[in-house]
Amino acid sequence: MIRPALSVVVPCYNEEANLDVLHARVSAAAQAAVGADYEIIFVNDGSRDASWPAMQRLAAADPHLVAINLSRNHGHQLALTAGLDLCCGAQILIIDADLQDPPELLSDMRATMAVEGADVVYAVRRRREGETFFKKATAAAFYRVLDRVTDTPIPLDTGDFRLMSRRALDALLSLPEQARFIRGMVAWIGFRQVPFVYDRAERHAGETNYPLGKMIRLALDAVTGFSTAPLRFASHVGLALTAASLLLLVYIAIGFFTGTAVQGWTSTMLVVVLLGAVQMFVLGMIGEYLGRLYVESKRRPLYLVADVAGPVRGVATLGYKARAEPALEPSDQP
Numbered sequence: 001m002i003r004p005a006l007s008v009v010v011p012c013y014n015e016e017a018n019l020d021v022l023h024a025r026v027s028a029a030a031q032a033a034v035g036a037d038y039e040i041i042f043v044n045d046g047s048r049d050a051s052w053p054a055m056q057r058l059a060a061a062d063p064h065l066v067a068i069n070l071s072r073n074h075g076h077q078l079a080l081t082a083g084l085d086l087c088c089g090a091q092i093l094i095i096d097a098d099l100q101d102p103p104e105l106l107s108d109m110r111a112t113m114a115v116e117g118a119d120v121v122y123a124v125r126r127r128r129e130g131e132t133f134f135k136k137a138t139a140a141a142f143y144r145v146l147d148r149v150t151d152t153p154i155p156l157d158t159g160d161f162r163l164m165s166r167r168a169l170d171a172l173l174s175l176p177e178q179a180r181f182i183r184g185m186v187a188w189i190g191f192r193q194v195p196f197v198y199d200r201a202e203r204h205a206g207e208t209n210y211p212l213g214k215m216i217r218l219a220l221d222a223v224t225g226f227s228t229a230p231l232r233f234a235s236h237v238g239l240a241l242t243a244a245s246l247l248l249l250v251y252i253a254i255g256f257f258t259g260t261a262v263q264g265w266t267s268t269m270l271v272v273v274l275l276g277a278v279q280m281f282v283l284g285m286i287g288e289y290l291g292r293l294y295v296e297s298k299r300r301p302l303y304l305v306a307d308v309a310g311p312v313r314g315v316a317t318l319g320y321k322a323r324a325e326p327a328l329e330p331s332d333q334p
Helices: 016-034 051-061 076-086 103-116 133-149 166-173 182-189 212-226 229-258 266-298
Strands: 006-012 038-044 065-070 091-094 120-128 158-165 193-200 305-309
Touching: 006 016, 006 076, 006 103, 016 038, 016 051, 016 103, 038 051, 038 076, 051 065, 051 305, 065 076, 076 091, 076 166, 076 182, 091 103, 091 166, 103 120, 103 158, 103 193, 120 182, 158 166, 158 182, 166 182
Parallel strands: 006 038, 006 091, 038 065, 120 193
Antiparallel strands: 065 305, 091 158, 120 158
C-alpha cells in the first residue's frame, strides 16, 4: 500500500450547510502543504440532516475525499476514532468540522513538527472567539481540575486539533478502551509532543454539538479514564469520618460521666444526612468505574460503518467495516 503524506480526519454531525466550505478550505490547506499527496476523511456521525448525500456528492467529485457513514450516532470521540482507524497517511491532522480551528495552520504545524523533531503538535488556544463566558469559564476550570487529579499530565486549553506522526497514531490505535478521551490518550502515549499556540475563531455555521450534558459526560470519561483519585477520595473520607467518630465517642463519654444533657436531634440529623450524602457519592463513583469495567468486558467494536464513499485504504482494527462482496452470480438451475 502506498501511504499518502497526509491524512486529514474530520468528524461531522449535522454539518450539511458547512460541508462545501469545509471541504474547500481543508483541500486548499492540504494542497498547500503536501501538493496532491493527501487524503481527507469525513466521518458522518449519524447526522439527521442531508449531510451524508452531500458527502457522497463531494466524494464523487474529489478522488482525495473519503466519506464514512457510521451506522448510528456514536458520539464525537468514537467518530474521530473511526476516522483515525481508517486513515493511512504518514502524518495525520485532526480537525473539527465547525472551522473554529483554522485548517490553514497546517503548513505551520508541519514546520513546527519538523523543526522540533516531534511526533505530536497540539494546538493551544490563546483566545476563544464567539464563545460565552460560561463556556470559557467551565472549560478553563475543567482543564485545571483535570490536571490536578489525573495521573497523566494533559496540556491545558487544548482540544483535539493536532498533527500527529504515523507512529504516534499507531500507538494511539493500540489503546482499545470504549470510554475514549482522545486528547488524554494522546498525552498518555508519550513521544515528543510540542505546543502550537493559536487564536480559535468563531464557529463558521451551526451550533455546538457539546451541550452541558455531553460536556459532563466527557469530563467523567476524562477523570475516570485517567485517574483513580475519586476512588482514593473514598478512603480519605473514610479515614476522616473514623477520626470524627472517635472524637464523637469521646464527647459522648464525657457527657455520660459529667451528666451533661442531650443536645437534641438537630446535630444528630445533620450527621446522619452528611454521612448519607458522602456514602451515596462514594457509591456513585465506584459505580462509574464498575460500569466502565462492565462495558469493556463486552469487547464490542468501537464503531460500525454503514456506508463508504471513496477509496478507503485503512483497515478497521477497532471497529467493524464490512468487506465489499462480489455480486452474486445468477443460479444455473432452472
